[in-house]
Structures are given as C-alpha cells and as structure tokens.
Amino acid sequence: MVRAGVAAALPALAGIALGHSAVAATATLGAFAVVYGEGRAYRVRWRVVSIAAAALVFLAGVGAAVGAPVHAAAAAGNSALGNSALWATVLILTMTVVVAVCAFVVDGLRLGAPGAFLPLLTVEIASSLPALGVSTTEVLAWTASGAASALLVSMSGFLVRRRNPERAAVAAAAAAVGAALSDSSSPTSRRDAVRALHAAWQCLHDAALVGRDHALTRALHAAHLRCASMVDGRDADHASDTDDLRPQVPLPRPSIRYRLGRAAHPRGRSWTIVARLLVACPAAGLLALSLDVRRPDWAVITAAMILHQGPDRVLGTYRGLHRFFGTVLGLGLLAVLATLDLTAAALVLVVALLMAGTEAFLVRNYGVAMVFITPLALVVGSLGTHMDLGVVTRDRLLETLLGVAMALVVLWTVLPRSYRRILRDADEQVAHTIGRIADTRDPVAVAELCHDLEFDLHASTTAAITSAHTDPAWTRTLWPEHHHLHELGYRTLARHLGPSM
Structure with a gap:
C-alpha cells in the first residue's frame, strides 16, 4: 500500500x-x-513490474492517440474531422479490444487481481487528457516516468531485506492456517488458508527456495501439512478450493506457452469471458452515446470490470453491486475533495493516498476499492482542473448504471450454459493429461506433464466452483465423476512426484 502511494507521488x-x-x-x-x-519475490518482481510498466506506457499512448481526435471532433462538431459520435465510437471499440485482449491474457495465465482493470483504466484516463491540452508525447513521457518510479519503488527493499516478500508470504500462510485450525468448522477460513498456502508456495518457487533446506521452506511445509490434515475428508460432496490441497508441495506454474495454449481452446473459460466483453462493452458505450451522455467510456469500463474477472454469474452480480455502490460513495469522497482548495503538491499527495487505498482494497473488497478508484480516475483525468460536480456526478452515476445493467444482462443471457461446457472441457483435459502421463516413459517429459496436470486440476476445481454457484442441481449430477477424476489425478501426481518434500 505504501509502495503504491510513493510510486505515484x-x-x-x-x-x-x-x-x-x-x-x-x-x-x-x-x-x-x-x-x-x-x-512476488524480488527475483522475478523486477521482470513482472517491467512488463506491466511497458504495457501501461503503450496503452497510455493508445488512449491519448485515440482520445485526441475524439475530443477535437467533439469541439469542432461536423468539421473536417467528422462527426464526434463517430470518433467516440472509435474510442469505445478501442477500449473493447484492449480489455478483451488483456482479459484473455490475464485469465489464461491465471494472474488474478487486479487483472485487466488497471490497463483499461489507463486507456480510459489517458483518452481524456487531450481535452485538457495534454499531447500524446506528454502522456507517454509522464507515464514512463511513473513506470520507472514503480520499478524503483517496487525493488527498493532488495538491498535491505531481499527475502522480505517470501517471509511475508509464509507468515501470511501460517497465520491463515492458524485461523483455520482455531475455527475448523468455517469453510471460509479453510478456503483462505488454502489460497494463502498456494500463494506462498508460488512465491517460494519464484525465489528458487523450494527443494532447498531453507527455514522458510520448512516453516511453510509444516503449515501446509497441518492444513492438509485438517481439510482431509472435508467438502467431499461439493467443489471447494480445499480440493486442491494435498500433502504434496504444489508445483510451480507451467510455462506461459502452456497456459495461453490452454486458454486458446475455444471451449475454455477465457473465450467465454472474451465473448461477453465483446458484446457488453460496445453495447454499453453505444447506449450511453445514444443518450448523449458526455463520457460513454465510463459505461464501457464499468461493464468490462464486472465481466473481466471470470464467467461466474453469481460473483459477477456481486461485483456489479459493489461497482455501483462503491461509485456512489466514491463520488461522495470526490465532493469532499472538491470543497478543498488544494495546491498542486497537495493534490499529488491526495492522488498518492487514493492510489494506496486502491492497492490496499482492490483484491480484498472491490466495493471499497471503488470508493478510492472513482475520485482517483476523475482527479487524474481532469488533472485537478475545475469540475462541474453536479454534471460529473450525474454523468458518472448514469454511465455506471448503464454499464452495470448491460454487464448483468450479458452475464445472464450470453452463453448462459457456458459453465457446463467449461467444466466438461476442464475435466476432459485432466483425463487427457493423466492418459498422457500413463503413456509416457521419459522421466523429463513426465515431470513436465505433472506440472500441466496440477494446473489442469486447479482449472477443473475453479470450473466446478463456478458451476456449483450457478447451477447446484446440475453440478451434483456430475460431482461423483468429477470427484473420482480429481482423486485419480492427485494419486497420479503423488506416484510420480514421490514424497511431499
């Protein structure tokens, strides 16, 4: 949280x-x-932040380059630049393409939050800056300076405590396991413990500590075994994150090529997300445009942020509610800020605090995060210039309502039974990988296939959870077969991976 604020300030x-x-x-x-x-461990953090930074600089340039003719056309009316509605449509379609591509990559790689949100927010904010007289070159230069700051701040602790990310991950996992053990009847606490353990193991994999006799590895393994013993035999009648916790140490993520290859399967979940985005985003933006609201891009980003995190209709509906009520509270915070006569330096500090709040809650609670994101986007998008608060509030609420409504309509009507196809496809892939392992004699190839199998088992569990949320009756009919396949998969891993450490 502190790093996010400092990187911006x-x-x-x-x-x-x-x-x-x-x-x-x-x-x-x-x-x-x-x-x-x-x-993330410092060993890989620099690379992850660098890639994200390069992508954000590029997308800021795209947003500014598209936004410039949009605002010029809006100012000129029916001039040689053409009708402003045409150029606004170009911005809507550009944002749709950006979020579709980013959502596919994020979901395919299973990167989790913040996912495609910040790239699209970057495009949306950058597209508004030309209206304030900021050139595309200036947008690129200042975004690049922020990107460089992000990299330096993100890596700032390396020389002092280079194992701090790993220590924090292991401590968080141990605390989550302790909380689950003290309240073993709570499915939520068990789920949180399993997720924290998986995150900690991936952090140690990134740091190249797994397989070494290291204090952090030993501590995490002990917590892992305590949790595995606690969840053994539980949740046997429905899908849960605990299905993916076994005594064996989780393997590192498979290659990027494998994960994107799996996502490219037309029956997988990633294409379902993309299909819904390609329907909802243009529809929300064009509907807002037809109602002559000034910022149709707000409707686009609202619809996109509800749909980009996955095909689960129940969770998507909750995200929609969080989006709307968080926006309302965020506009209230903006109204408070608007009453203050802030200097440029004070405004930067406010932006830094809003950035820190966004980072703190974006993963934990999307609704609370929106309280910070709403004023952050509006303040940065206006560069602190005077805003007609009444007009901004009206337009933001209307566009948010349009985006939420369109996203929920698409979520519940476009590919309404996709959860069945996604689960069947995920289970078929698990069975296929198990078969390939059985037919392979090369130990190196078997080890690689085990990485793939563990990833496929995780994907299958996620698909089963989504299906159970959406259609519990249908999922129960498939559960015995699904559960048997998972047990076979983990027995296969145990047989080929040997002892848990």
Missing part, C-alpha cells in the same frame, strides 16, 4: 518542482505497475 512531486504541475499527476498511470509486483 515521487515523479509527480518532481514534476511540480520542475514547473510541470499541470501534467505531473499523469505519472500515476505508469505508477499503476507497482501493484503487479506485490507479493
């Missing part, structure tokens, strides 16, 4: 000191990259 305050107070807050767009490094 440093380049912006430097810009103010150099006399660029009007555009310095644009650096926040690049500073978003710091969020993608949280929880």
Whole structure:
C-alpha cells in the first residue's frame, strides 16, 4: 500500500518542482505497475513490474492517440474531422479490444487481481487528457516516468531485506492456517488458508527456495501439512478450493506457452469471458452515446470490470453491486475533495493516498476499492482542473448504471450454459493429461506433464466452483465423476512426484 502511494507521488512531486504541475499527476498511470509486483519475490518482481510498466506506457499512448481526435471532433462538431459520435465510437471499440485482449491474457495465465482493470483504466484516463491540452508525447513521457518510479519503488527493499516478500508470504500462510485450525468448522477460513498456502508456495518457487533446506521452506511445509490434515475428508460432496490441497508441495506454474495454449481452446473459460466483453462493452458505450451522455467510456469500463474477472454469474452480480455502490460513495469522497482548495503538491499527495487505498482494497473488497478508484480516475483525468460536480456526478452515476445493467444482462443471457461446457472441457483435459502421463516413459517429459496436470486440476476445481454457484442441481449430477477424476489425478501426481518434500 505504501509502495503504491510513493510510486505515484515521487515523479509527480518532481514534476511540480520542475514547473510541470499541470501534467505531473499523469505519472500515476505508469505508477499503476507497482501493484503487479506485490507479493512476488524480488527475483522475478523486477521482470513482472517491467512488463506491466511497458504495457501501461503503450496503452497510455493508445488512449491519448485515440482520445485526441475524439475530443477535437467533439469541439469542432461536423468539421473536417467528422462527426464526434463517430470518433467516440472509435474510442469505445478501442477500449473493447484492449480489455478483451488483456482479459484473455490475464485469465489464461491465471494472474488474478487486479487483472485487466488497471490497463483499461489507463486507456480510459489517458483518452481524456487531450481535452485538457495534454499531447500524446506528454502522456507517454509522464507515464514512463511513473513506470520507472514503480520499478524503483517496487525493488527498493532488495538491498535491505531481499527475502522480505517470501517471509511475508509464509507468515501470511501460517497465520491463515492458524485461523483455520482455531475455527475448523468455517469453510471460509479453510478456503483462505488454502489460497494463502498456494500463494506462498508460488512465491517460494519464484525465489528458487523450494527443494532447498531453507527455514522458510520448512516453516511453510509444516503449515501446509497441518492444513492438509485438517481439510482431509472435508467438502467431499461439493467443489471447494480445499480440493486442491494435498500433502504434496504444489508445483510451480507451467510455462506461459502452456497456459495461453490452454486458454486458446475455444471451449475454455477465457473465450467465454472474451465473448461477453465483446458484446457488453460496445453495447454499453453505444447506449450511453445514444443518450448523449458526455463520457460513454465510463459505461464501457464499468461493464468490462464486472465481466473481466471470470464467467461466474453469481460473483459477477456481486461485483456489479459493489461497482455501483462503491461509485456512489466514491463520488461522495470526490465532493469532499472538491470543497478543498488544494495546491498542486497537495493534490499529488491526495492522488498518492487514493492510489494506496486502491492497492490496499482492490483484491480484498472491490466495493471499497471503488470508493478510492472513482475520485482517483476523475482527479487524474481532469488533472485537478475545475469540475462541474453536479454534471460529473450525474454523468458518472448514469454511465455506471448503464454499464452495470448491460454487464448483468450479458452475464445472464450470453452463453448462459457456458459453465457446463467449461467444466466438461476442464475435466476432459485432466483425463487427457493423466492418459498422457500413463503413456509416457521419459522421466523429463513426465515431470513436465505433472506440472500441466496440477494446473489442469486447479482449472477443473475453479470450473466446478463456478458451476456449483450457478447451477447446484446440475453440478451434483456430475460431482461423483468429477470427484473420482480429481482423486485419480492427485494419486497420479503423488506416484510420480514421490514424497511431499
């Protein structure tokens, strides 16, 4: 949380000191990259943040390049630039393509939150800056400065405590397991413990500590075995994250090529997400445009943020409610900020605090995160210039309502039985990988296939949970076969991986 705020504040305050107070807050767009490094070992963090930073700089340029003719057309009316509605449609379609591509990659790689949210938010904010006289070159330069700050701040602890991310991950997992053991009847506490253990193991894999006699590995393994003993035999009649916790140490993620290859399967969940985005985003934006609301891009981003995290209709509906009520509270916070006569430096500090709040709650509670994201997007998108608060509030609420409504309609009507196809496909892939392992004699190839199998088992569990949320009666009919396949899969892993350590 502190890193996110510092990464945004440093380049912006430097810009103010150099006399660029009007555009310095644009650096926040690049500073978003710091969020993608949280929880990762320093050994890989620099690479993850660098890739995210490069993507955000590119997308900021795309947003500004598309936004410039949009705002020029809006100002000129029916001039040589063409009808402003046409250029606004170009922005809507650009945002749709960006979120569809980002959502496919994020879901395919199973990167989790914040997912495609910050890339699309970057495009959306950058597209509004040309209306304030900020050129595409300036947007790129200031976003790049924020990206550089994100990398430096994200790696700042390496020279002092280079194992701090791993220690924090192991401590969080041990605490979650302890909480689950003290309240063993709570499915929520067991789920949180399993998720924390998997996250900690991936952190240790990234740090190249797994397989070594290290204090952190021993401590995590002990917590893992306590949790595995606690969940053994539970949740035998329905899908749960605990299905994926066995005494064996989880393997590292399979290759990017394998994960994207699996996502490319037309029957998988990633294409379901993309299909819904390609329907909802243009529909929300064009509907807002037809109602002559000034910022149809807000409707697009609202619909996208509800749909991009997965095909689960129940969780998507909750996200929609969080989005709307979080926006309402966020506009209230903006109204408070608007009453203050903030200097440029104070405004940067406010942006830094909003950035820190966004990072703190984006994974934990989307509704609370929206309380910070709403004023953050509006303040950075206006660069602190005067806003007609009444008009902004009206338009933001209307566009949010349109985006939420369109997302929920699409969520419940487009590919309504996709959860069945996704679960069947996931289980078929597990069976296929088990068969390949049985037919393979090369130990190296078997080890690689075991990585694939564990990933496939996780995907199958996720598909089963989504199916159970959406259609519990149908899922129960498939459960015996699904559960048997999972037991076979984990027995296969145990046989080929040997002891748990």
